[in-house]
Amino acid sequence: MKMVSCATYEGIEAKVVQVESTLTKGLPSFSVVGMASASINEAKERVKSALLSNEFTFPPKRITINLAPSDVKKEGSQFDLSIALLIALDYLQDDLSEWFVFGELGLDGAIKENIQLYPLLLSLANQKIIKKAVVPFESLDKLSKIPNIEFYGVKRLDEAIELLKNSASALPNSSYKKIEYPCYKIDEQEYYFDNNYVENFLDVKGQEIAKRAALISAAGFHNLLLEGSPGCGKSMIAQRLRYILPPLNSDEILDIAKLDALEAKEPDFKPLRSYRAPHHSSTTASVFGGGSHKAKIGEVGLAHRGILFFDELPHFSRVVLEALREPLQDNKIRISRVNSKIEYPSDFLFVSAMNPCPCGNLLNEHKECRCSELEVQRYKNRLSDPFLDRIDLCVVMQQVSLNDKATLSSQEMHKQVIEVHKRVKARGQIPFTAKLSDEEIQRYCVLSDEAKDVLEIAVQRYALSFRSIKKIQKVSRTIADLDGSDIIGRRHLLEALSYRRRS
Missing domain, CATH: 3.30.230.10 (Ribosomal Protein S5; domain 2)
Incomplete structure (x- = not known):
């Protein structure tokens, strides 16, 4: 034999x-x-x-x-x-x-x-x-x-x-090809990044608060919800966020290429994180994966190490939104069928966008909203509190004006993200700040006395859940890193609190 x-x-x-x-x-x-x-x-x-x-x-x-x-x-x-x-x-x-x-x-x-x-x-x-x-x-x-x-x-x-x-004397006819992109080294590990910004934040005029939230989101991998009138730049920000995300090591680049190949796409081995944007009419199986005989990977699994963008968030089915709570919390998705039980890694950055009401004009100063209070309430009730509790940053977009100007470029924002990445790795932190465990929060999210007082007042005033408290601490940690601070100060915590969703 x-x-x-x-x-x-x-x-x-x-x-x-x-x-x-x-x-x-x-x-x-x-x-x-x-x-x-x-x-x-x-x-x-x-x-x-x-x-x-x-x-x-x-x-x-x-x-x-x-x-x-x-x-x-x-x-x-x-x-x-x-x-x-x-x-x-x-x-x-x-x-x-x-x-x-x-x-x-x-x-x-x-x-x-x-x-x-x-x-x-x-x-x-x-x-x-x-x-x-x-x-x-x-x-x-x-x-x-x-x-x-x-x-x-x-x-x-x-x-x-x-x-x-002649297997004993055979010689291999290929050698390992190193990834040829700009990189820097931390503890003998090389991290690669792409400095070609196909879509640039210079195209987004105004919207300073939203761009600041996008920077915090990219630096710490914090989930982001953008709310605003149609055409104010929500999708533009989401599409450009991909190009300022933290660098990748060689193993992560290979993992992304593997997902490309699973989708029958030719891998390009770029240090660019994936970007998945399923339509709101997508079925549960296409978003999470499935199949009666062989469980296939879905959009959530293909977004691993990258961005999963849900535009028109309230229009997604309630089943999809509630099922998304598991991968947002555990960073993995389980598919159980009679013939197979599969678990996929799904460590992604969740970005979403929504209008303030069904017609979209509730926040518009120049257009009249055609929705009744009941319609607005039904629209917002599509998103449950447990689902929203898993989103770190919620931003209401500003009104568009002809005087709005471009301020930050993707190059400048990406430079700040890279500096945060170096800072995070230098202190021995392995996961992104948004993915810290309870034990790691205690170790890395050190609050000053003033910040502790502010957090205590916020817990009492807003009746914050344990999950909300932890998310505020993690967002504060990223803001402090952007500021170059080792300890979370009062202003860092106040800024993190400003991104809480108001009911």
Whole structure:
């Protein structure tokens, strides 16, 4: 029996599959066992044609391919090359079990690229269970961004056969390619950022309070709600926020590229966080992921390490908004089905925008609001207090004026965010300030005596919940970091209180 390794998906993570083969005496046949999908069963015809096209005589034996473990469903065309090599090298005495082999075969023996290989191999690398892999030559450029794996690129089946025949002396034909973007180093860890601001905050005229809130949100990863009349710049601010978010280390860049590949997008490996903006008519399954047989990732999972933007927030279904409370609190999403139970990381920055009333003119000085008090109340009642309690910064946008001018550029704002990021890492803080645990709040969110007095008064006057108190402390910590202060002062706490939502 011969064996090589391959992999399939289990949720969004890779599961190692041992591909085993036996060629025994009996009536000639070719079978694949081990919960193989239709795409793998079809591989039999591709493998036959590829082997015969490369002057290989198909053995008149009973060929059995087993994909272990047998209780995991296997999918994908990446098994083609593994199956073909096991049949072609049945006579070989060398142990091939340490080799991972991936590739889709053409009928002429050409080995084709598959975009799903990248997330598979990245997941295996993160699990530290792969050292060397045979892959399509076309995939080497992007796969070489993954560290700690030796890649052997092959263009045709006969090349792959020769490679494994001489596996002891084979040399990898790709080396790890470092990410080429501006970076700085903290404690031997490099953090990368992109200084190309495709959309700039200079385009947002006026709205100083909202831009200040956006800066605080970006620096500490605090959830943000923008409320204002139509056309006042809510969506503009949300779209530009992506470009001033904190830098990324190499592992985070690879994770974002993995999510791009899962969505069938070509990874670009830019140090730019993802931006997801589902429409308010999106279904619960499309936002959170799902499926009756295989739980697929949704917008919440794809926004991991980036921004999830909900425009027209009250128009989202109540089910979606209430279900969003879990990932906002726990930074992960669980999908439970009869056939599968999957957990995805969903550590994102939630940004939302809403009008003050159904017609949008409640705060407009020059237009009359057409809504009754009952309609306004119903509109606002779509958002429950437990949901709103998970939003750190709530801002009412200012009235638009012809005299409004651009003040802060994205370059200036991003520079401040980077300085805060350096400050946070220098004090040994690992998560973003908005994601601090209760123990970490006690350690890092140190209040001055004056700030403690202000917080005590605020707790009594506004009947703040424990969650609200913690969020105010965390927002104050970010404001103090922007101010370059080690201790949270009175003015920092007062500014944080000013961003509380008024009922």
